[in-house]
Amino acid sequence: MDIYLPIAEVSLDVFLLLGIGAGVGFLTGVFGVGGGFLLTPLLIFIGVPPAVAVASSANQLVGASLSGVLGHWRRGNVDFKMGAILLLGGLAGSGLGVWLFTWLKRLGQIELTISLCFVVLLGILGSLMAIESTRALLRQRRPGGIRRKLHQHNWLHGLPLKTRFRRSKLYISALLPIALGFAVGVLSAVLGIGGGFVLVPAMIYTLGMPTAVVPGTSLLQIIFVAANVTFLQAYTNRTVDAVLALVLLVGGVLGAQIGSRFGTRLRGEQLRFLLALLVLAIAAKLAFDLTVRPVNLYAVTTEGG
Amino acid sequence: MNLAFARRGRSRPGCAVLFCLALALTAGPALGDAVVADLSSHLIAISSGFTGASVVLFGATDGPGDIIAVVRGPEREMTVWRKGKLAGLWVNAESMTYSNVPSFYAVAASRPLDEALSPGAAALYRIGTANLKLESKLPLTGERVQRFAKALIEEQQRAGLISAEIRKIAFLGERLFRVEIFFPANVPTGDYRVEVFLAKDRDVVGGQTTPLRVEKVGIDAQVSDFASREAAAYGAIAVLTAVVAGWLASLPFRGV
Numbered sequence: 001m002d003i004y005l006p007i008a009e010v011s012l013d014v015f016l017l018l019g020i021g022a023g024v025g026f027l028t029g030v031f032g033v034g035g036g037f038l039l040t041p042l043l044i045f046i047g048v049p050p051a052v053a054v055a056s057s058a059n060q061l062v063g064a065s066l067s068g069v070l071g072h073w074r075r076g077n078v079d080f081k082m083g084a085i086l087l088l089g090g091l092a093g094s095g096l097g098v099w100l101f102t103w104l105k106r107l108g109q110i111e112l113t114i115s116l117c118f119v120v121l122l123g124i125l126g127s128l129m130a131i132e133s134t135r136a137l138l139r140q141r142r143p144g145g146i147r148r149k150l151h152q153h154n155w156l157h158g159l160p161l162k163t164r165f166r167r168s169k170l171y172i173s174a175l176l177p178i179a180l181g182f183a184v185g186v187l188s189a190v191l192g193i194g195g196g197f198v199l200v201p202a203m204i205y206t207l208g209m210p211t212a213v214v215p216g217t218s219l220l221q222i223i224f225v226a227a228n229v230t231f232l233q234a235y236t237n238r239t240v241d242a243v244l245a246l247v248l249l250v251g252g253v254l255g256a257q258i259g260s261r262f263g264t265r266l267r268g269e270q271l272r273f274l275l276a277l278l279v280l281a282i283a284a285k286l287a288f289d290l291t292v293r294p295v296n297l298y299a300v301t302t303e304g305g
Numbered sequence: 306m307n308l309a310f311a312r313r314g315r316s317r318p319g320c321a322v323l324f325c326l327a328l329a330l331t332a333g334p335a336l337g338d339a340v341v342a343d344l345s346s347h348l349i350a351i352s353s354g355f356t357g358a359s360v361v362l363f364g365a366t367d368g369p370g371d372i373i374a375v376v377r378g379p380e381r382e383m384t385v386w387r388k389g390k391l392a393g394l395w396v397n398a399e400s401m402t403y404s405n406v407p408s409f410y411a412v413a414a415s416r417p418l419d420e421a422l423s424p425g426a427a428a429l430y431r432i433g434t435a436n437l438k439l440e441s442k443l444p445l446t447g448e449r450v451q452r453f454a455k456a457l458i459e460e461q462q463r464a465g466l467i468s469a470e471i472r473k474i475a476f477l478g479e480r481l482f483r484v485e486i487f488f489p490a491n492v493p494t495g496d497y498r499v500e501v502f503l504a505k506d507r508d509v510v511g512g513q514t515t516p517l518r519v520e521k522v523g524i525d526a527q528v529s530d531f532a533s534r535e536a537a538a539y540g541a542i543a544v545l546t547a548v549v550a551g552w553l554a555s556l557p558f559r560g561v
Contacts, residue, residue, distance in 0.1 A: 004353040007528070059544070062548060108400055230543055230544050234539050235540050243525070250550075256554070294388055294395055297388045302381050
């Protein structure tokens, strides 16, 4: 059954969209990442114009991350102070990102930028995940291991504007989360991703936050950044397809429910390894498409829709 | 009836010529109602299940001759990009913008175009893809403008928005004619013109223009209309909808 998407101006199978939403939602449920990094490329593969895919993914993210945060909040795993400071940077970053997006779109390079960023980010992420999960799988055979410090001290801890984050048990410069939020905000606007897969490792390894509060806090900041991106994209580029976002959300909700049940039962390392392979496969496909001589050297864009 | 001709060709070079010709046609004694034509429908409604539509063009002539029909969508500004290899990657390297590309263009004729019309007449009335006269937005001329225009037309043909072939208009007897015009699922919205020409001895002797509107209907139309008119409000609603949906979605997880 096809559904006509009013902003994307294409008809797509509603079950395919629900399926993609469910698949990404499933991963969200299992791994606690937003899944935007899979959603945008998948939408592009099935024929949604990249600009619309990016903006509508951001719209879908608002709902997906809100439902995630509410869950973490009930368990008390959200650092609101850290979230607010990340958000300061995030809002500024997403503003710049939307401006960047508009500028690249006019230059005709937005699709290249989106693809290239995904190749680099997914490539790095996939490799790290593959290495980490392989190590974890190997470690299971050799029990024991060394106990590490909570976090390492380095030059980042010498920056001014020191602030205490009670929930995260941290005393660090507020500039760190602001800069991190800013970088993720830019990515969010240009790529339509929440940036969870960048934010989560950075919060753990750079800021040194306890793992338990990381997903909830990262999702909290993603809600607002994604809402800001959605609004700005709708206002400046008119590329938000609310119908598409809603269909994806419906699928996502179902997928997340199933995913969170599964997540508790399945072996983490093996799943992470499979996810790493999936991420690498997407990066490889995007990279391949960029280097292969296109069947069609010409492409047409229409001004003002 | 032929007055409709005066409406064609807004502020384009050659418009004055067309206008004079239209007047001449209108004034011509025997040409009054040389051809009458109408469409089975003047509205193509794009709803959520839209997979394309066809409209029947039919009419009568005052005597033997050839009928040529041209369907034109609203003109748009389009940019054609050519990919080039840069550091191993294929990127959009060159571009050319044209200001008057018909968003849809289809031709139907009762005989092959070169038999029905002289090259001069076809060029004058911009009949056939060779006579689209795409104008570069920047004041450029030369081989590059031609080459990119050709690529643009080929791309639009691939997308089904410029018809690659000329549909055959069938005559029922000597004076009644009929042809079905097909519009694909990706047909652009806007006000179309369907021009019907009567040709005798390879020259246009009469014609008529009929309007056709392509628009989105139903909830989709309201959404896209609202999104472009009230962009800020649409953005806010899109965010709110997602917030509500997200909140609803979290309810089943309560107490988990």
